Amino acid sequence: MNAQLANWGSSLLPFGSELLWTALPWMLLYGVLGFVLAIVICYQLAKKCLLVRRPRAWHVAAKLSYVLILVALPLLGGAFGAVHSVHRLVNQALVRDLQPVFEAHAPVLRIYLEQRVKLIAPGQPVSMRGLIEPLVQSMYYQPVSDGVWEGRKARWINEFILRRGSVLLTEVLQDQLISRAGVLGETLTGADLRDLRKLDKSLPMTFIDAIKRQAGAYFNSLKLTLALFALLALLLVWGEIMLYRHYYLRRYPLATAMPVTMPPM
Secondary structure (H helix, E strand, O other): OHHHHHOHHHHHHHHHHHHHHHHHHHHHHHHHHHHHHHHHHHHHHHHOOOOOOOOHHHHHHHOHHHHHHHHHHHHHHHHHHHHHHHHHHHHHHHHHHHHHHHHHHHHHHHHHHHHHHHOOOOOOEEEHHHHHHHHHHHOOOOOOOOOHHHHHHHHHHHHHHHHHHHHHHHHHHHHHHHHHHOOOOOEEEHHHHOOOOOHHHHHHHHHHHHHHHHHHHHHHHHHHHHHHHHHHHHHHHHHHHHHHHHHHHHHOOHHHHOOOOOOOO
């Protein structure tokens, strides 16, 4: 039974190969948009002479603002495009690839749970996490070699997919069973788990919807973080301008700083 469930990932192998080719056009598109925005901002700064400074060293250093804008906005734009693309691809893959896999293997999961429940004494409280953990542990990815890449891949898969996926699966199963059995609390009894056949149809859709919500929250937080970094870069430039205009020029006005020439006698 565990071997059947452990082979779910083999149906999702084509998903990984799509990431690069799908993300690349979006990265280029948003990167170009970021570059165009950077050009417009730099043009306005130059047109209004906002980066002209009287001390020569400061004048030269202020020009680094152009470099910051021209580098940060295209890079952050490309990263935003990659995140947006992966988010779209994940949503498509969940429905196209993952949902059919869960629908095909939902009876296997149900039989597994029924077998686990039979091992529990009547009336004894059952933790859904306790039922799921042995299954998840058997699904951990084992490195095929001692290479650095295999080690990192195993660590990433086991941490970000299986462990978090097991928590999500536990929550979905518990919510489904509690709502159907009318049981309150965090534990169930063996009697509440006797008839699990209704989960064969409801569980795959519920699980996919839960993954979509969590994935959406994760990718939206990444997009917000990238947008905040872009805003931070612009605020650094604007803060330097305000520092020069409202602090330095007030302390060292141009008129008093200009050398005074004495009229000829």
